[in-house]
Each structure stands twice: as structure tokens, then as C-alpha cells.
Amino acid sequence: MNRNKKILNVTMAAGMAAVLGTTPVIAAAQEADNGVSKEETVYVNATAEGEIKDITVSDWLKNSGSAEGDISDVSDLEGIKNVKGDETFTQDGDKVTWNTDSSDIYYQGTSNKELPVDMKIKYYLDDQEITPEELAGKSGHLRMEVSYTNKSKKTVKVDKKDVEVYSPFVMVTGMILSSDNFSNVTIDNGKVISDGDKEMVVGVAVPGLKDSLDLSGDLSDKIDIPEGFTMEADVTDCTMGNTFTMAVTDLLSSLNLEDSDDLDELQDSLDELDDAAVKLVDGSKDLFDGTKKLYDGTKDLYDGTEDLKDGTSQLYDGAKDLDDGAKTLKDGTSQLYDGSKDLDDGAGQLYDGAKTLNTGAGQLYDGTTSLYSGTKTLYDGTRTLYGGANTLASSYNEFDAGVASAKTGASQLNSGAKTLQSGISQYTAGVDSLASGVNSYTEGVDTVNSNMAEYNKGMKSLTDGVNKYVAGGNQLADGVTAYVNGATQLTDGVSTYVSGASALAQGTKEYVSGTSALVEGVGQLAPGIQQASEGISAASAKLTEIAKNVAAAKPETMVKSLNQYADGADSLADGVTEYVGKVGEAASGAASVAEGAKSLTDGTAALVSGATQVKDGIGKLKEGTSYSISQIGDSASKTMKDSAASIREAAAQIETTVTAQSAGVSTDAAAGAISATQSSMSSAIATLQGALGTEGLDEGTAAAINSAIEQLNAGLGNASAAQGELGNIQAQSQVAVQAETNGSSVQESLNAIASTLEGAAGSISEAASASSSTLAGEADKLIAGAASVESGAQTANAGAAQLSTGADSLNSGMAQLKEAGEGQLSTGASNLKAAGTQVRESLTAVSSLIAGLGDLSSMTDSVNQLAEGAKQISEGNEKLQAGYKQLQDTKAAETLTSGADQILNSEKTITDGINTLQGKDNANATALLSGASTLKSAKESLDAGISSISKATGKLVTGVGQIAANSVALRSGASQLTASSDTLNSGASQLTAGTKSLVSGAGTLVAASGQVKSGIAQLKNGAADLRSGASQLRSGANSVNNGTRELKSGTSSLVSGTKNLKDGTKTLKDGAKELNDGAKTLKDGTSSLKDGAKTLDDGAKDLKDGAKDLKDGAKDLKDGAKDLKDGEKEFYDEGIKKLKDTMEDDFQSVLDRLEALQSDDAAYTSFTGKDASMSGNVKFIIETEGFDDGSED
The missing domain is CATH 1.20.120 (Four Helix Bundle (Hemerythrin (Met), subunit A))
Incomplete structure (x- = not known):
């Protein structure tokens, strides 16, 4: 009897060992079966009191990938979906047929079935029952009672009798309590582990087993198989996180009692149990060693993330310096562009002044030509006058010879007077021509002189523009130097980045290695690590996909956007052209409206008149x-x-x-x-x-x-x-x-x-x-109506007048709009089309840049290694899904994935920025430095040209000033000539009248002959003087005409030269604009690079912080594994071994019930159903809600 009692105690200990250890013996037995089996995990979300909210079930058809043909399954799940592969299925009621493709099937669904084990949680504060909501934020002594009720009854054969037993379940509930809120924590059926910051509590129960074994009497009193547990603690501002409960069904699978017909066989089984417990101790030691390696790996990972953070900081500093240099370059090119615009404006003004000067020179030349022609006519007239004077003297001698011939002489004198009048007329005509020519000449001189101010202004603008151009060139050269320095800094920063990325890859490998060591240890405890391994594999796949997308998707999007921009520019230009045409049509319509408004005004005026009538x-x-x-x-x-x-x-x-x-x-x-x-x-x-x-x-x-x-x-x-x-x-x-x-x-x-x-x-x-x-009476009404019509007609007439005025304004505005549209808008449309063409041409360079990106395999090697490690973890730890989820609290894999995403995205930004900055073989920097050198050397040529132009301008100003001063005297002389010609004409008229009197009074002539002779002599002398002066005037006019001809030729050359200068300044302005646009694009790129580097630096910081958390968590895990190792050894020494040594009684009935509980008839193998040809295993994970007082730290 005592020996059988000891056997029963050992059996209970075996159950506990299965709960806490999940021995490798079980795994070995299951792995030996290569047939298709169904592994089922039921996830339950419940309230803080254990009330079920929803149920999600994950099924794994293990070894289904090796089966031939379709796999038949049974499931009552709702919303079934394949969660890992692309295999399809058909469903007929609860029957599900899967089409396998050499891969195991993983699927998921939901259920609302009743669980086989019910869980209830009650809370007592200071011995008073309280709800979780009321408990939140309270302080006092807490008692938490967790009870389990087994509802899965099966009928089995025990000693050839039908007996009802409960399917064996082991319930393990774990929770983590903050030491800030919980103290003096105790538990009756379980374990409490404290690390100073938190309390880790694990409670264990085997509901229904005591009833299934039918323990009674003394044995029942001596063997306590718990149905739940009670946790007590002193709480302050009570708050509690989620609790996790695992229910496993293979409690007694480790005991091979089918052939235990006698105590020897039972002893062998107990020996196996002892061996399993020893292996459990060894496994916990391996777990501790693995967690220690994990901790060491996380330390290395943390050191690598520190190096990465230092590298990203240097990269960010370099990107900032590069961005500052690009800004300086952009400011310099902006100033250069502004100076080139001013220079172009000055050249335009100079060109306009030269054209005006040339026009004035032409007018001056025409005037001097007329002046010369007039002086020739004047000279001919004076010759005629002089000949007439000689004739008059000769005639007077004949007149003086005889008074008898007085009448004849008088007649001859009359004829000579007429000749004289004709000569005077010719003379005055010449004087008028001379005066006209002089006026034209002086007007031309005035035009030249007045335009010299504009010319000087243009020269000043030219000089200022050249100076600004030289200053802008120097700034550009300085900006180019800053750019080259920034590019060098960028290269150094990228090298640092690559070094940091290598450190990250090495840290990741060490992390994976440490994780593998953890999985090797944890794999002997629970099958829950599979899901975490799948998560790492998914992260690896995501990183690989991102590595491919970086090289392909984004550059194509950029090219597409540029093409869309070019097409949009063409469409906008076409729209502007169409708009200009519509403006023309609208202008025509506005003219029609104005004409119609005028007609309306006339009509309303007629209406007013008619209404009055x-x-x-x-x-x-x-x-x-x-x-x-x-x-x-x-x-x-x-x-x-x-x-x-x-x-x-x-x-x-x-x-x-x-x-x-x-x-x-x-x-x-x-x-x-x-x-x-x-x-x-x-x-x-x-x-x-x-x-x-x-x-x-x-x-x-x-x-x-x-x-x-x-x-x-x-x-x-x-x-x-x-x-x-x-x-x-x-x-x-x-x-x-x-x-x-x-x-x-x-x-x-x-x-x-x-x-x-x-x-x-x-x-x-x-x-x-x-x-x-x-x-x-009716006539009075008609008169009143006519008066209303008349008033309305007057109002309409006034409105029509306003309408006409508005229509005229509209017509005028539309004409101005049409003029502007045909000018500025058409020019803008042309510029838009040209911009679209330039964008398309630049796409060739962009395409070359994209082609040069290549693949990102060199950056994704470490990611592929991580994915390979994740795959190894997945293949080696398929049974450890839930346990790994509990151990992996720090979520380092997600942090690593996020950091890798940031690294890859930032690397593309850096690569694009470097390619844009350096060009092929550093061509951009070389070209910019060459251009800067050319700009500086151009200063001497520009200074020499400006000096030559200034000297020529000084001579030109002096000459024009002299001509202008002479023109004043010339204009005065022309005025005197004109006045003298009037007097001469008047005298000629009087002379004509006098000769008529002379004919009638020849006697008087005889008396005055002496005076006439003296007058004739004076006339002859005056005619001679006049002829001499006219000759000099003719010679001077000829010289002036020749000088203006040379002046006109010089101004024509000046116009040509200033036009060439203007064309050159326009080319300079266009080049400066392109350079300015390129500098802006460079600045935008460096800004993006700086932002990307900042994001990368922030991500590296987050990764570093995450690595530190992972290191801390690994340390906690190592400490917990050490405690677990110590506890397992104590459990073996004080539990398994002690129970084995103290086993006394032999109860065949208990053994028979144990054998019955081990049978398939009692086993709970599936929650949702399975095909009869499959073996099965199911575990339940129940998560209850936490609670707090709703306040934030």
C-alpha cells in the first residue's frame, strides 16, 4: 500500500513537471510521427474577471506539405483564412479540403464555442469583494482568487467499466506586477520571482484531475491537486496589467503506463520521469546559458548601435554643412543672376541710347546736307548780284555819258532793277535754305546732345552691371568652393554612414545569434516561439522588398512626375494661346456690345421722344x-x-x-x-x-x-x-x-x-x-400711362447711357487685354513650351542617374542574413510560438525592422544626393571650378572693355559738346541771315518801285547821279563781300556735312556694338538664371539629404534606445532564467526526487485511471474539430484585461 501511494505521489509530481517544463520526451514522441497532425492554439480575450469576449483559433496542419494530393480537415471556425501561404481550400459545412503545394498549412478563424475550461477571477480588498473597476487606484490588502472549472467530461473504460473522467488540463497563469504598486506578494499554488522593479507571479492548477483519479480518504488529504490559486499582496494605488493563462492538454503524455502490469514496470516509468526531470534541470541550465549569450549579444548590438548613432550624427553634421554650402551657392547665384539682369537692363538702355544717337546723327547729316545745298544757292545768288552790280556800274558810265540817253538808261536801270530783284530773290531763297539747313543741323546736334545723358546713364548701368557681374562671379566662385568642400564632407559622412551600417549589420548578426541561443534553450519549454520566428521572417521579407522598391519604384515615379510636368506645361501653353484667341474674340464682342449699347442709347432717346409725343x-x-x-x-x-x-x-x-x-x-x-x-x-x-x-x-x-x-x-x-x-x-x-x-x-x-x-x-x-x-376719363388714364412710359423711357435712357459708358470701358479694357494677351501671354506661352522642352531634355540625365543606381544587394546583405537567421529560427522552433511571445517583451525585432527601414530609405536619399552633387567622375565639381576660374579671369577683360568704352565715351561727349556750342552760334547767324533777307527783299521791292519813278523822272536821276554812283559802288562792294561770305559759308557747311557723315557712321558702329553687348548680357543673364536654377535644385536636394540624415540619426537613436531596452530585457531574462534554473533544481530535489523516494502505496485503481486518462478516449485533442485520420494537440492562451485609475504619469 505504501509503495502504491508513493507511485501516486510521483504521478502528481509528473503532472507538475509537465506543466512547468513541457519535457523534451513529449516533443520527441510527437516528432517521431511523420503523419499529418493538427496543432491548434486557441487565443481567448477576456475581461479582468475572466468573462470571455472573443476567441481566435490558429491551426497548423503539420507535415501536410509532404502529403500527396489534397488534405481533408474538419473545422467549425468562422472566417477561415490562410495566414502564411497561398494555398486554397473548399468548405462544405464543417468539412474543409485544402490544396497543398508542398508546404504546411497555417490558417486562422474565429469561434464562439464554450471553452472546455472555465476561468473566474475574484478580487477582495481588505476582505471585501470588489470589482476591478472599483479596485483601480485603491490601496490596501488585496486577495485575488483564480479558479478553474473543467467542463470536458469523457467516458472511458476503467477495469472494463465505463467511468466519467475529466480531460486532463494544466492551467498556468502568469502576471507581472509593478513593485511601485505591489509588495509582500505571496501565492499558494505557484511561484513569485522579484527583480526589484517588478514581481513576476506564476500560478498553477490541474482542474478535475482529483475527481478523475477518485482520490479519497487519507490519500486525498495527503495529495493536494489544486483547482486554482490565490495571490495576495499589499497594494498602493492599485493598477494591474494583462494576465496570461496557458492551458495544455498533454499532462500525462510523458508517462508510459500502458504496459505497467507490475511495480517493476511502474518503477521504470518513474525512472523515465526522473530522467525527464533531470533533463528539465539540464534544459533550464541550457536556457540560462542561452539567455546569457543573448545578453552578451545584445550588449554587442548596443555597442554597434552606439557606433551607428555616432556615424549618423556625423552624417547629419556633414549634410548640414553641405546644405549650408548649397545655400551660400544659391545666394551667390541669385546675386549673380540679379547683377546679370541689371547688366542686361543697362545694355538695353545703352543700345536704345545708341539708336537714338544714330537717329539724331542721321537727322544732323540730312540737315547739314540741306545747309550745304542752301549755301551753294546763296553763293550762286551772290555771284549773280555781283555781276548785276558790275553791269549797273557799266550802265551808269554810259548813263553819265549823256543825259540824252537818260530815258534809255532809265529803261536799262529798270531792267537792271528787275535783274537785281531776281538776284535778291535768289539770294533770299538761298538764305532761307541756309537757315533751314542750319536749323536742321542744330536740331540734330540738340538731339545728340540731349541723348548724351541717356547714353551716359546707359554707360553707368553697363559699368555697374559689369561690376555686379564680377562681384557675382566672385561669389559664385566662393560658392563653388563651398560646394566642393560640402561634397567632400558628404563623402566623409557617407563613409561614416557605411561604417555605421556595417556595425549595424554585425550587431544584427550577433542579435540573431543570441536569439538562436535563446530559442535553443526555450525550445525545451514551450512551442510558442514559432510565431515570433515568423514575425522576424516577415520583417526580413519586408526589408528585402523595400530594398527592391528603393531602386525601382521611386525614380520611376520621379520621371513620371517630370513627364507630367512637361505635358502640363505644354497644355498650359496651349491653353494660354487659346485664351489669347478667346480674348481677341471677346474684344470683338466687346466692340459689338459697345456699338449695341450706343444703338440702345439712341433707341431709348427716341423712346423718350416718342413717349412725350x-x-x-x-x-x-x-x-x-x-x-x-x-x-x-x-x-x-x-x-x-x-x-x-x-x-x-x-x-x-x-x-x-x-x-x-x-x-x-x-x-x-x-x-x-x-x-x-x-x-x-x-x-x-x-x-x-x-x-x-x-x-x-x-x-x-x-x-x-x-x-x-x-x-x-x-x-x-x-x-x-x-x-x-x-x-x-x-x-x-x-x-x-x-x-x-x-x-x-x-x-x-x-x-x-x-x-x-x-x-x-x-x-x-x-x-x-x-x-x-x-x-x-379714359384719356386721362392714357395720359398718366404715357407719362409713366415717358418717365420709364427717361430712366432707360439714363441706364442706356451708363451702359454705353460701361461698354466703352469694356471695349477699351478688352482692347488692352487683347494687346497684353497677344504680347505678354503669348511670350509666356512660348516660355512655358520651352520650359517643358528643357524638362524633357533633362530627363535623359535623370534616366542615366536611375540606371546608375543599380541594385541594392550590397546594402541588403545583412538584411538577408537576418532573414536567413529568422528562417532557421522558424524551422527549429515550430513548437515554441506562444512561449517566445511571452519572453520577447521588448519587441526588438520590430525596432530592428523599423531602423532598417529608415536606413534603407535614408541610403537612397544619400545616394541620389551624391549622384546629383558629384556627377560622373566628379564632373559637376570640376565643371563648376572651371567655370569659377573663367568667371574670375573674365574680370580683367571686362574691366579693360569698360575702360575703353569710357575713354571713347569721353571723347564722344567732348565732340558733341563742341558741336552743340557751335550750333548755337550757327543758329544765331542763320537767324540774322533770315532777318537780312527780309530787309533785302523789302529793299528790292522798294528798288522796283523806285525804278518806275526813275523812268518817269529821269531828270531827277541826273541830279542824284553822284549819289547813285556811290551807292552802286557800295552795292558792288557789298555784293563782293556777300559773295566771299557765301563762299566761306559754303565751305564750312561742306565741312560740317562731312563731319556729320562721319558722326553718323560712328553712331551706326556704336549701335552695332551696343547690340552685340546687349546680346552678350542677355546670354549671360540666361546662363546665370540656369546656374541659379541649378543651385536651387541643388539646395532642395541638400535640404532633402539633411532631412533624411536627420531622420536616419533619429532612427539610429531609437534603435540605440531599443537595443538598450533589449539589453536590459535580456538581462532580466537571464536573471529570470537563472531563477528558473535554481527553481527547477529545487523542484527536482524537493519534489520529483523526494516523491520517488517516498512512494509507498500501490492503488491499482489509480493506476488504471491514470492509464485511462492517458488514452485517446480521455484526451482533448481539438477545440474546433479534426479529421479522424489526424492526430491532434491543442493549447489555450487566455489573456485578461488589465485595469488602472485612468490617470497618466
Whole structure:
């Protein structure tokens, strides 16, 4: 009995060993089976009290890659998806068929099934039950009770009887508590490990095992198989993180009790248990050694990250220096560009001044030519005058020879006077031509002189521009030197970066090596490390993918963007051209609008005039209509009244006639009266019918007139009847009595007609009066409406005038816009197209740059090594997924992945920047240094050219000043000549008049002959002097003309030279602009490089911090592994070994139950189902929520 009791104790210890160690014996047994099996991990998220929120299940069809054909599986999961490969599946209810491709299947889904083990957590603060929410932030003594309830019952055969047992589960719950909040932590079934900063608590339970073994009596009292655990602690401001619970199902798999028919076989099994426990101790020692290696590797990794951080700092400093140099270069090229613009503007002004000077020189030359022509005419005139004077002297001698020939001489004198007048006319004409030429010459001189200020201004602008150009060239040379120095610094920084990257790669290799050592140790404890290994492999794949994308995707995007920019520039240029055309159309439309507005103004003016006329016409119509209706009414009424009187008179005559008939009197008078009445009634009817045709007659008046016409027609019928009766009277005159009777009847009829006419006359008068009043009222309304129309027309006319003014402004603005559009916008469109062309041409260089990038294999070697290491970890630790997740708290793999991403991205930025800066074989720096040297050497040539131009300008200014001074005197002389010619003309006229008097008074000539002779001598002398002066003037004018011809030739050369200068300054300006644009692009690139280097430096700092955290975590892990090693040894010494030595009793029933619990019938192998042909294993990981008081540190 005692021996069997010891066997049972050893069995319990074996269960504990399986919980804490998951011995290698189990793994070896499973690895021996090469068939397809199903490894299932159930992840449960629960509240802080253990209430389930959601369930996610991960399944691994192990060895399915080696199977041939499709794999049949069973699963009741929802939302199944392949999480690792591309294999597909079909689903029919719970049956799932996978199409394998030489790879194991990993898939995932969700479930809402009840768990086989229920977990409940209760909290007590100072012995009072409390909810987690209420507990958060509280202080006191905490008791936390965790209980597990096994709900998975199975029926098995025990000693050939059906017995219900619980599927064996081992529940291990772990939590990490901060020492700031928890102290004096204890646990009844588990272990507490403290490192000073935190308390690591692990609780263990095997729910249902005690009932399954049916322990009772003394054995039940001596063997305690826990169903849960209780943790107690003193808490301050209580806050708790997540707890993690693992449930494993292979508790008794390490015990081979199927063949234990006797104690010897059981002893062998216990020996195996002892060996397993020894291996567990050895495994914990290996774990400690591995974690120690990991810690050493993380130290090396941390040292490498420090070197990397130092390198990235140097790289960032170099990038900053390079960016500063690029900024200096950009400032220098900007100043150079500004100076070249000023120089180009000055050259333009100089060119414009030279053109103006050339134009003035041409005008001056034309004026001097005219002056020379005038002086020639003047000279010819003076010769004629001198010849006339000689002739006059000769004639005077002949005149003096004889008075007899006085008349003849007088005639000759008259002829000579005419000749003299002609010569004077020619002389004055020459003087006028001379004056005109002198004025033209002086105007040309004034033009030249006035433009000398603009010329001097242009020369100053030229000199200033050249000086600015030289200064900008020096700045550019300094910027180029700074650029070359910055490029050198960049190269040094890149070397440092490469060195740091190598250190990072070495640190990464050491990290992977350390991780491998960790996995080798941890692999003997739990199969959870698989998922972390897969994460490293995924990170490696991501790094490899990024390495490929860096060389391919981004440069193509840049080229595509540049092409889009060029296409956009072309589209914009086309749009601008189209806009210019539309502006032309709009300008034409604006002109039409202006013309239409003018027509509208004219129309509204006519409308105002017409409205006024309508209003006046309605007033006159009112007066005329009222008068016409009154007149028609009065006339009709009078006619009817007159007719009535005539009818009554006829009736009286009829009466008299009847009496006379009786007395033998004739009835002719009565017949005449009736006839006259008929005529009057017909006339009245015609008048009334004419009144009906009057415009504006209202309905009441028309009805009254129609009634009167009907009455008159009736009366006219009665008159005809009366006339017939009168005939009868006349025919029957012999019958006196009968005649009297008939005569009375006629008389009555006529009186009735008269009464009708009088009534109609009254009705017509009243209707005419009413119609006149009605028409007057309607006319007033029309007049008011016409006044409104007139006012509205005036308003419309005023608005039309404003519209016309606005239309004129619109037309003027559109004309200006059209002019600007055809000029500036068209030029801008051309520039846009040219810019698009330049962008396309530059794409060739960009494409060459992209081609030179090559692959990034040299940068990704270390990443590939990391991926290879991750793959080795994945292949060697497929069973350690969950455990590795718990151990890998620091997430160093993600930190490493993030740092590698930053390194790769920054390397591309650096590579692009270096390629852009240096060019092929450092061509950019060489070209810039050569250009800087050329710029400095160009200073001497520019200074010499400016000096030569300044000297020539001084001579030109002096010459123009002299010419301008002489032109004043010349203009004065021309004015005097013009005044003298007027006097001479006047004298010639007087001379002509005098010769006429001389002809009539030759005697007087004889008396004054002495004076005439003296005058002729003076005239001859004056003519000689005038001829001499004209000759000198002609010679001077010829010299002036020749001088202006040379001046014009010189100004033409000056225009040509200044044009060449302007073309050169424009080329310089364009080159300076391109250089400035290139410097801006360089500055943008260095800014991006600096930003990338900063990002890399920050990433290196984060990596360094992460490596430090990893090193600290590895140290904690090493310390924990040491404690675990010590605990495992203590567990073996005080537990396994002691239980083995003290085993006493032998209970066959307990052994039978143990064998039954080991059978497949009792095992819990799948949560979601599996195919009957598969073996299976399942574990549960339950994560509960943490809680705090919601405050932040």
C-alpha cells in the first residue's frame, strides 16, 4: 500500500513537471510521427474577471506539405483564412479540403464555442469583494482568487467499466506586477520571482484531475491537486496589467503506463520521469546559458548601435554643412543672376541710347546736307548780284555819258532793277535754305546732345552691371568652393554612414545569434516561439522588398512626375494661346456690345421722344374726341329736332290740307312737307351711321345711336305711309268725309314720328354727353400711362447711357487685354513650351542617374542574413510560438525592422544626393571650378572693355559738346541771315518801285547821279563781300556735312556694338538664371539629404534606445532564467526526487485511471474539430484585461 501511494505521489509530481517544463520526451514522441497532425492554439480575450469576449483559433496542419494530393480537415471556425501561404481550400459545412503545394498549412478563424475550461477571477480588498473597476487606484490588502472549472467530461473504460473522467488540463497563469504598486506578494499554488522593479507571479492548477483519479480518504488529504490559486499582496494605488493563462492538454503524455502490469514496470516509468526531470534541470541550465549569450549579444548590438548613432550624427553634421554650402551657392547665384539682369537692363538702355544717337546723327547729316545745298544757292545768288552790280556800274558810265540817253538808261536801270530783284530773290531763297539747313543741323546736334545723358546713364548701368557681374562671379566662385568642400564632407559622412551600417549589420548578426541561443534553450519549454520566428521572417521579407522598391519604384515615379510636368506645361501653353484667341474674340464682342449699347442709347432717346409725343397726342385726342362727340351729338340732336318740327309742321299742313281738301284746296303743300321730312330723316340717319364709325366710341353711346337710327327708320316708314295716304286723299278728294278721316290718321302718324325724333334727339344728346365724359376719363388714364412710359423711357435712357459708358470701358479694357494677351501671354506661352522642352531634355540625365543606381544587394546583405537567421529560427522552433511571445517583451525585432527601414530609405536619399552633387567622375565639381576660374579671369577683360568704352565715351561727349556750342552760334547767324533777307527783299521791292519813278523822272536821276554812283559802288562792294561770305559759308557747311557723315557712321558702329553687348548680357543673364536654377535644385536636394540624415540619426537613436531596452530585457531574462534554473533544481530535489523516494502505496485503481486518462478516449485533442485520420494537440492562451485609475504619469 505504501509503495502504491508513493507511485501516486510521483504521478502528481509528473503532472507538475509537465506543466512547468513541457519535457523534451513529449516533443520527441510527437516528432517521431511523420503523419499529418493538427496543432491548434486557441487565443481567448477576456475581461479582468475572466468573462470571455472573443476567441481566435490558429491551426497548423503539420507535415501536410509532404502529403500527396489534397488534405481533408474538419473545422467549425468562422472566417477561415490562410495566414502564411497561398494555398486554397473548399468548405462544405464543417468539412474543409485544402490544396497543398508542398508546404504546411497555417490558417486562422474565429469561434464562439464554450471553452472546455472555465476561468473566474475574484478580487477582495481588505476582505471585501470588489470589482476591478472599483479596485483601480485603491490601496490596501488585496486577495485575488483564480479558479478553474473543467467542463470536458469523457467516458472511458476503467477495469472494463465505463467511468466519467475529466480531460486532463494544466492551467498556468502568469502576471507581472509593478513593485511601485505591489509588495509582500505571496501565492499558494505557484511561484513569485522579484527583480526589484517588478514581481513576476506564476500560478498553477490541474482542474478535475482529483475527481478523475477518485482520490479519497487519507490519500486525498495527503495529495493536494489544486483547482486554482490565490495571490495576495499589499497594494498602493492599485493598477494591474494583462494576465496570461496557458492551458495544455498533454499532462500525462510523458508517462508510459500502458504496459505497467507490475511495480517493476511502474518503477521504470518513474525512472523515465526522473530522467525527464533531470533533463528539465539540464534544459533550464541550457536556457540560462542561452539567455546569457543573448545578453552578451545584445550588449554587442548596443555597442554597434552606439557606433551607428555616432556615424549618423556625423552624417547629419556633414549634410548640414553641405546644405549650408548649397545655400551660400544659391545666394551667390541669385546675386549673380540679379547683377546679370541689371547688366542686361543697362545694355538695353545703352543700345536704345545708341539708336537714338544714330537717329539724331542721321537727322544732323540730312540737315547739314540741306545747309550745304542752301549755301551753294546763296553763293550762286551772290555771284549773280555781283555781276548785276558790275553791269549797273557799266550802265551808269554810259548813263553819265549823256543825259540824252537818260530815258534809255532809265529803261536799262529798270531792267537792271528787275535783274537785281531776281538776284535778291535768289539770294533770299538761298538764305532761307541756309537757315533751314542750319536749323536742321542744330536740331540734330540738340538731339545728340540731349541723348548724351541717356547714353551716359546707359554707360553707368553697363559699368555697374559689369561690376555686379564680377562681384557675382566672385561669389559664385566662393560658392563653388563651398560646394566642393560640402561634397567632400558628404563623402566623409557617407563613409561614416557605411561604417555605421556595417556595425549595424554585425550587431544584427550577433542579435540573431543570441536569439538562436535563446530559442535553443526555450525550445525545451514551450512551442510558442514559432510565431515570433515568423514575425522576424516577415520583417526580413519586408526589408528585402523595400530594398527592391528603393531602386525601382521611386525614380520611376520621379520621371513620371517630370513627364507630367512637361505635358502640363505644354497644355498650359496651349491653353494660354487659346485664351489669347478667346480674348481677341471677346474684344470683338466687346466692340459689338459697345456699338449695341450706343444703338440702345439712341433707341431709348427716341423712346423718350416718342413717349412725350404719345402723351401730348393723347391730350390732343382727348380734347378732339370730346369736341367731336359733343359736336356729333349736338348736330344729330338738332337735326332730329328740326326734323320733328318739320314733321309737326307737315302734320299741321296735312290738317290744313284735309280741311282745304274738304274745301277743295290742293294737297301739294302737304306732300312737299312730307318729302322734306323724309329727306331730313335720311340725312339724320346718315349722320348717325357716320358717328358709329368714330374710334373710341363706348358701347352705351353706340347702343343709343343705333336705337335712334331704328326710330328714324321707323319714322321714315311712317312718312312713306303718310305720303301714300296723302295720295289717297288726293285721289279720293271727292269724298270729303273719307278724306278728313284719312288726313287725321296721317296727322297722327306724323306727330308720332315727330315725338320719336324728339325722344331720339334727347337720347343722343345724353349719350354723347356720357360718352364724352367716359372718353375724357379714359384719356386721362392714357395720359398718366404715357407719362409713366415717358418717365420709364427717361430712366432707360439714363441706364442706356451708363451702359454705353460701361461698354466703352469694356471695349477699351478688352482692347488692352487683347494687346497684353497677344504680347505678354503669348511670350509666356512660348516660355512655358520651352520650359517643358528643357524638362524633357533633362530627363535623359535623370534616366542615366536611375540606371546608375543599380541594385541594392550590397546594402541588403545583412538584411538577408537576418532573414536567413529568422528562417532557421522558424524551422527549429515550430513548437515554441506562444512561449517566445511571452519572453520577447521588448519587441526588438520590430525596432530592428523599423531602423532598417529608415536606413534603407535614408541610403537612397544619400545616394541620389551624391549622384546629383558629384556627377560622373566628379564632373559637376570640376565643371563648376572651371567655370569659377573663367568667371574670375573674365574680370580683367571686362574691366579693360569698360575702360575703353569710357575713354571713347569721353571723347564722344567732348565732340558733341563742341558741336552743340557751335550750333548755337550757327543758329544765331542763320537767324540774322533770315532777318537780312527780309530787309533785302523789302529793299528790292522798294528798288522796283523806285525804278518806275526813275523812268518817269529821269531828270531827277541826273541830279542824284553822284549819289547813285556811290551807292552802286557800295552795292558792288557789298555784293563782293556777300559773295566771299557765301563762299566761306559754303565751305564750312561742306565741312560740317562731312563731319556729320562721319558722326553718323560712328553712331551706326556704336549701335552695332551696343547690340552685340546687349546680346552678350542677355546670354549671360540666361546662363546665370540656369546656374541659379541649378543651385536651387541643388539646395532642395541638400535640404532633402539633411532631412533624411536627420531622420536616419533619429532612427539610429531609437534603435540605440531599443537595443538598450533589449539589453536590459535580456538581462532580466537571464536573471529570470537563472531563477528558473535554481527553481527547477529545487523542484527536482524537493519534489520529483523526494516523491520517488517516498512512494509507498500501490492503488491499482489509480493506476488504471491514470492509464485511462492517458488514452485517446480521455484526451482533448481539438477545440474546433479534426479529421479522424489526424492526430491532434491543442493549447489555450487566455489573456485578461488589465485595469488602472485612468490617470497618466
